[in-house]
Structure formats: C-alpha cells, structure tokens
Amino acid sequence: MRTPRPPRRGRRRRGPSDGTVSVYAADEQSVHPVDLPRWERLATDVLAAEGVSGEAELSLLFIDATAMATLNAGFMGVEGPTDVLAFPIDAGPVDPGRHPDGGSSGPDRDPLGPDELPLLLGDVVICPEVAIRNAPDHAGDADDEFALLVVHGVLHVLGMDHATDEQRVAMQAREREHLLAFWRLPARDPWGNP
Secondary structure (H helix, E strand, O other): OOOOOOOOOOOOOEOOOOOOEEEEEEEEOOOOOOOHHHHHHHHHHHHHHOOOEOOEEEEEEEEOHHHHHHHHHHHHOOOOOOOEEEEEOOOOOOOOOOOOOOOOOOOOOOOOOHHHOOEEEEEEEEOHHHHHHHHHHOOOOHHHHHHHHHHHHHHHHOOOOOOOHHHHHHHHHHHHHHHHHHOOOOOOOOOOOO
16 A cells, blocks of 8 residues: 655656656566566656656666676766666757757658657666665665665656765655655665664
8 A cells, every 4th residue: 555645845847748757667687577567657656756747758777787887887987787877867858850960850740849848857777686686785675675776766867866965865865755655665774774
C-alpha cells in the first residue's frame, strides 16, 4: 500500500500542458533481471511529487559494468564503473529537427512552437552489477538498492546535488521521503545515520 505523496518541492518543471510525463526504461545488460515497469513507475511518481508535469520525458537505462566504466571515465574522469550516473538536460525544450544537423522538422510538418515541444529531462543510468555488489553494505538488498538509485538519479536530473554537507542533507531527506512514499525505507540505512 502506498502512503500519501510527499509535498512538492523545488522548482516546477513543465512541458506542454496537454501531454503527460513519460519515463522510458531500457535494460541493456544481462547480469541481473530488471523489472522495468516497477522502476518506471517509481521514477514517474518521484517526478510528479517533485512538480514535473505536462509533456516531459526521462530515460532510465540499466547497463553493464563495461559501459558504465566508459561513461564514468568520459564524463566524471573516474576509472571503473559506478552504480548510477545522471545526465540532466538543462536547456529546456529541444528544438524540432533532424539532430545533430538541426535540419527542418520535415516537409510534411508545421514547425512546433516552444509551448508544444516536450520537456526532455535527461537520463538516469544504473549499473545493476555495481548496485548488487554494493547492496549488502548499503541499502540491504538489490531491490532496495535499485529503488534508492532510481530516486537518487531522478533528483540529480532535477538539479539536486550532494557536493556540500547542506546539499547532501537536503538530498538525503528527499530520498527518504520519496522512498517512504513510493517504495519503503531500505532494509539498511544507506545514509549512515545512527
């Protein structure tokens, strides 16, 4: 049974009002089976609780350790795989066209106005292999670890960070609230609180 949604916080992000928030999940690894609908639902619930509305899109990808190590080295400058990376798209709606060349939207389409373009939020990338390895000493089990990583990644895409103590405390509080509302508190305390 789900508990009531936590109050909305942070800046609201809205796409065109006639659309809906969509989370697109893909499992591109074979180390551990992933229940994509479960994690899509959790990400969608967190986005709604954080005030995202209208036509907006988020990608949730589960990849292997080799692919994650490549992303971690290329974007974070850190060798080896990590459990989760988030790639926010901060520029707002993306112009229509044939990217990357920025061509027209095609001969049979009228150009879309800025209020008709979907809000592309970004990508959350999770490595099940690293998550499963970390789970016993972090959140407790694989499902709790995946839930924490989905929430953590979505909050990063929405602009939260943990670079300072103040940011870390705020982000961990939001993680707890979302997990309690839409999942459960992990079997272990991943935040290291007494």
